[in-house]
Amino acid sequence: MVLNVGLGPAGSATAAVFRKAAAAAVRAVGPARTVRLDLALTENTDVPVADRVRAVAEGARLALYRYDTFRSAQALPPPVEVRVTGGSPDALAEALVTAEGICLARDLVNSPAGALTPTAFAHRIQTVAAEAGLSCVVYGGEDLARLRLAGLAAVSRGSTEPARYVELTHEPAEAPALTVALVGKGVTFDSGGLSLKPSGELHTMKADMGGAAAVLGALVALPRLGLPIRVHAHLPLAENMPDGGAIRVGDVVRHLNGTTTEITHTDNEGRVILADVLLRASRPGQTDLVLDVATLTSAAVHALGTRTGALFSPDDALADLVGRAAERAGESLWRLPLLEHERRHLRSTVADRVNCSHRHGDTVQAALYLSEFLTPGTLWAHLDIAAPAWNDEPPYGVVPHGATGFGVRTLLETLRALAASAPALA
Ligand code: MN
Numbered sequence: 001m002v003l004n005v006g007l008g009p010a011g012s013a014t015a016a017v018f019r020k021a022a023a024a025a026v027r028a029v030g031p032a033r034t035v036r037l038d039l040a041l042t043e044n045t046d047v048p049v050a051d052r053v054r055a056v057a058e059g060a061r062l063a064l065y066r067y068d069t070f071r072s073a074q075a076l077p078p079p080v081e082v083r084v085t086g087g088s089p090d091a092l093a094e095a096l097v098t099a100e101g102i103c104l105a106r107d108l109v110n111s112p113a114g115a116l117t118p119t120a121f122a123h124r125i126q127t128v129a130a131e132a133g134l135s136c137v138v139y140g141g142e143d144l145a146r147l148r149l150a151g152l153a154a155v156s157r158g159s160t161e162p163a164r165y166v167e168l169t170h171e172p173a174e175a176p177a178l179t180v181a182l183v184g185k186g187v188t189f190d191s192g193g194l195s196l197k198p199s200g201e202l203h204t205m206k207a208d209m210g211g212a213a214a215v216l217g218a219l220v221a222l223p224r225l226g227l228p229i230r231v232h233a234h235l236p237l238a239e240n241m242p243d244g245g246a247i248r249v250g251d252v253v254r255h256l257n258g259t260t261t262e263i264t265h266t267d268n269e270g271r272v273i274l275a276d277v278l279l280r281a282s283r284p285g286q287t288d289l290v291l292d293v294a295t296l297t298s299a300a301v302h303a304l305g306t307r308t309g310a311l312f313s314p315d316d317a318l319a320d321l322v323g324r325a326a327e328r329a330g331e332s333l334w335r336l337p338l339l340e341h342e343r344r345h346l347r348s349t350v351a352d353r354v355n356c357s358h359r360h361g362d363t364v365q366a367a368l369y370l371s372e373f374l375t376p377g378t379l380w381a382h383l384d385i386a387a388p389a390w391n392d393e394p395p396y397g398v399v400p401h402g403a404t405g406f407g408v409r410t411l412l413e414t415l416r417a418l419a420a421s422a423p424a425l426a
């Protein structure tokens, strides 16, 4: 059987279009078939050959993704096999490495929260870090008090599952032109805590570690992509539950920099665990810039719909660079403003700020809240991926139902672009 897949008007196809077309081709084939994609690429587009090869191979691999860990063997449909031939071997290898990172992120986000506790998540990170050649340190127990990660400790108090904090480092073979810190929110299950979520909102809350999964997915790919960038990953992992030890509404958390947050809503836990970690990631001399990725606010879903992430940065050049990277990655990101006048909603009557104002515009307020926890002068961008980390609808493009792996490609494209522009930034 031969499939013809349309790419739109001649010359208009971008890398994202090639990626989607390959996925559509693979999806159109039934189970137990072998798909051969021969990359006899012609020169009728502006997209460089290597980028097209990467996009097609990624799209094909990603369309094959299934999460079968908890299905019995007899319930499994027979697999589809894809063989990609042609194109440059380097571009093919890069595509497969990237797809592997994305599939890892999807597996983690699809994992039931009972199976992927903070402890289990940290173990999994250690395993994949060792395989990928990343250095990895896991902190837990009294380390959290010693590192003064007060928000992480506070949020995890209501769970019988102890919190973990993981730091990963990718050290490039050649002298790094730039050091980047990636911070990922890793709430393995978000019940809302004492400010309990309505039951209808709980079924996707195992996905509240999608930011940490995306950062990890990008990190494991890095050693094989050969970018001259040192990357530190900072992953706070916790479960937000409402037991007798849980943080109360009205309690105050004292952060790493001595400032305080009044907890006015325990379901706004993400920004609280990220606060100290952003301070730690941006310590003087540690990094040239910080990018955080978090399934942070349901307001982001209201603002932009279910397929688009929100991008914030006070720096136009960095926002532009990340926005273009997302475009090449075929991931939908839209920049939102850090509206200074919204900061008034963070005011507290007892502490330096609240973590929830119960006002409209929570996506902006959450970003403003995070902005208070960066060492002054730090270049920073924030990705709120609460919407696109999970797809409740049927598959579309390279995106399956369930966990999407959103963010991995954008992070890798961002790092590629930073590597290319490092002298300008430094
Ligand atoms: Mn929450």
Ligand code: MN
Pocket (backbone or CB within 6 Å): 187, 190, 208, 267, 269, 270, 295, 296
């Ligand atoms: Mn959350």
